[in-house]
Amino acid sequence: MSAAKRNESVAKASKPARDTRVIVPQKSKRRFYGHGIPGVDINQLAGKLIVVEGADGSGRSTQIQMLVDWLESAGHSTVQVGLKRSTLVSEELDRAQEGNILSRTTLSLFYATDFADQLENIILPALRAGQMVLSDRYIYTLMARDIVRGMDEKWLKNLYGMALVPDAVFYLNVAPAELVQRTFAKYSILDFWESGMDIGLSRDMFDSFLKYQALMLKTFKSLQSTYGFHIIDAHRPVEVINADLRKKIGAVLVGHHIE
């Protein structure tokens, strides 16, 4: 066998299955939304930051787990972050919410602390090490929750100027009535905060949930013009949504813009 033929057959034999192709991430133009974190050299951040946003029960965990499996099987090391997961304040944040003891501003700053801790100690080091960071929600949910509660949008945008601009943000869009069904099927109960019970929209939790989620959706749509999320129709079957996300993330990895 000639050397060329031998190389060809070796290449054929070692050709991986289509979905497990290793995509070498291309460098993206990095920036913070505003002031950022002092002392960080953003040109050193080789990994990618992918955000999956969406309401409670919109399917974020389901999709992220499938994306992790896909990325890991393609040879990428992944790291997962999400709201209220910092080692610094997550437990205190839970306790503060249970007791309903914080004002809007202090609760907002508490969440911002949780975010800043994960940004500095998990997200940035992981990106520096070239890992794929999958974030289950990001600053947008935090901002939308606060805007719905009457806080100043400019103040919030300035606060979250510390955040790194992700490589892609996907918003899993599900109608509030479907969210109720999914949340009930999963937990058999609605969450006090995710139903907006603290802002007095209705005494009936079910009614409050629908009103609150509709308000959140409206706020997300208004933030979209600034932050440019990719809205994903998440009423579709899990596999169909995931194929859509994989296609878009595949494009991000090779440095393309996605529609």
Ligand SMILES: Nc1ncnc2c1ncn2[C@@H]1O[C@H](COP(=O)(O)OP(=O)(O)OP(=O)(O)O)[C@@H](O)[C@H]1O
């Ligand atoms: N595309 C889908 N179609 C129908 N049901 C779905 C779909 N995606 C997820 N589910 C179901 O909806 C429920 C919520 O999904 P999942 O836990 O992934 O959502 P989540 O956004 O992470 O929710 P949470 O806010 O509670 O963390 C689960 O029972 C899941 O099996």
Ligand SMILES: [Mg+2]
């Ligand atoms: Mg989840």
